[in-house]
Amino acid sequence: MEDELLNQIKELQCVHDGLILVRKSASETVLSGILNFEASVDGYETISSRFEIDLIVPIDYPETLPCVRETSKKIDSNYDHINSDGTLCLAIPIEERRVFSEQPSLLGFINRLLIPYCYGYCYWKKYQIHPFGEAEHGFKGIVHFYMNSLQLKDEVSVLSVISYLYEHGYRGHHRCPCGSDQIVRKCHGKLLRSLIEQHSTHTLENDFLSILIYCSEKNEREVIKIPERLHRQILRILQTAQKQCR
Amino acid sequence: MINAIKYSRFLNSIAEEIDISPSKYQDAVNRYEAVGLWLERGDYEEFSDELTIYPQGSFRLGTVVRPIKNGFESSYDIDLVCELPMDKEIVAPRLVKSIVGDRIKEHGIYRQLLQEEGKRCWTLEYAEEDGIGFHLDILPAVPNPLTNADASIAITNKRDFSYSWSASNPKGYGVWFDNKNRSAFEFVLHEQKQSIQARSPDIFLRVEDVPNQLVRTPLQRAIQLMKRHRDVYFDDRHSNEYSPISIVITTLAGHFYRSELDTFTALSNIVDRLHAHAELIANQSINSTSPIKRTQDGKWYIGNPVNSNENFAERWHEDNHARAIAFFTWIDALNRDLVEIIKETRSEDIRKILSTSLGIAIATAHFELIVPVRSENIEVPKIHIPHAAKPWRV
């Protein structure tokens, strides 16, 4: 990985030569400096800008994706898409991984995730409109991401799909967890397969837990109803996970 | 053409960057003083007088360079001598090595930091939180005076399972180097201490608090730059086993330095004078006054200035003079990359040469000192966004 990372850094620096390798420790590699770009989006104006950033590449990259801090306080502190630890919230984790998988390198990360984010910020700053839309915060954003990208009818279906993915992964001949009565291959097959490919163990588990917490809370308030069958499946998953912990 | 004054400033900034920072220096001193105290306080059956601990090598000489390994900046090496008050004639090198090693192992933390036994030293590896760690090399030694007031020592040498003595004189070498450095040191002393204090007021309350050890003359800067260029030049070369050792660079730079007061002039004069010796490869003529000599039998000689019996170039004739050839080939590259570059006119070429020869990270950080910062004619990356993710928040 060391060599591969080095190559990716070189490739990145060929395009964005203001980013400088500043340190490497046991846990991370940090590039720091200036990101200049001129970004064009179909149907929107072209924006040139300059951001100062730290790009923090974790030791288990690409299993875990890098995170970014903006270091010159160019982004308003009241901008809605900065995490409490100061890192930029580029996208919902699985969407971030999906976009990253299109060009899985540091250069891809910068060009496909960070620069669009910066473009979005500049545009928002000027017109108070998000050119690419914005995800809802927290767990709700995650649930809605699955609902929209898989065209699911409600939150319970999202919980059903994520529980299924977490428990079984991709199984073409199973009945589709969306509730359609068709087998996976003929229903959500393609979409579920690429989700599994894009997730890491960690992000899949995170999404499962996030969606579960979100739905359980709504279930308790009786806003939604988790069916008995799904309930039993979730208990089974949690028990297995607990056993594995021991 | 690069303006020479600006270029000197650029070289100083680079050297400063690869140098140890004042706070790191302070950390290193604290670490080695703690180790020193631990060694001093040991209960030794073998001797009753005090042992002494002192730095040697680049840390002592003020020519520290942060090493580069496989393209990455890595940990600083700090060499310490641990001189035991024992008689070389009656003590075995193996015992000297193990007395020091055993004492280190008595300490819970040091035992964990201790690496496998080295050829000459015991190494403590400190991984620091900021990722910039230290290798503390502790060299067990005993006094080995050649004359009355001589500070020579004997250090231990492990080869397979047997131990022998080697001669060394780090204190004497330090004094020789200080003499070469003296007049420039006096000249830059006050100004540098002021600027170091101004940059690190939380470490040094007053200008007087800045230790002399942090002051750098153009000689020290030139040596740091040469070492850096060497590290980058040989980092991924197959010939890197022939890469010139630091003591050769430091000694020759010391000999050829004429108290120039500006880093570029110092570097270019040193490199010029070294360059002039390249003909020694083809021509075995012996100039008895030069610090680099060929001997009658075709071998090479670069003497330790404080012990002419020690030849830093004793292996230069091996493998068909591979080390000599590597040295002069490197000097050639050094001349082209860091000296001749001043005549270069195209800023893109300047960028390219300096960033490949000094390390891209370090060089680009200081380009604004010599070439105009990106203007319109320099390409800004143009990125098309076909689709984008929606920003979110946890």
Ligand SMILES: [Zn+2]
């Ligand atoms: Zn389906």
